[in-house]
Amino acid sequence: MRKKVIYKEDxxxxxxIxxxxxxxxxxxxxxxxxxQIKESRFSDPVRKSARIELFMEETAE
Structure with a gap:
């Protein structure tokens, strides 16, 4: 009887698991x-240039 309980628990x-x-x-x-999504966002040249422009605007102010 004890072994069956152990087997059921196992x-x-x-x-x-x-x-x-x-x-x-x-x-x-x-x-x-x-x-992959993050990587594609950073490798997208349009988004990258937009981020650079935004950064340049923020630093100019």
Whole structure:
């Protein structure tokens, strides 16, 4: 009887571990996507020149 309880607990722990791993995988994908968005914003020449112009205006004031 005791072994069955342990096995059931182990199975529940394994399920929780799998759920946490899948959540972590989704979190990693979101982080990568966010990093790609930030990178694309900085590599966009139009946005980059607009940021430079804004910076120049702020420093001129």
């Amino acid at each position: 199975a529940a722990v394994e399920e929780l 799998e759920a946490l791993e899948s959540v972590q995988a989704v979190k990693n994908k979101l982080y990568e996507h966010e990093a």
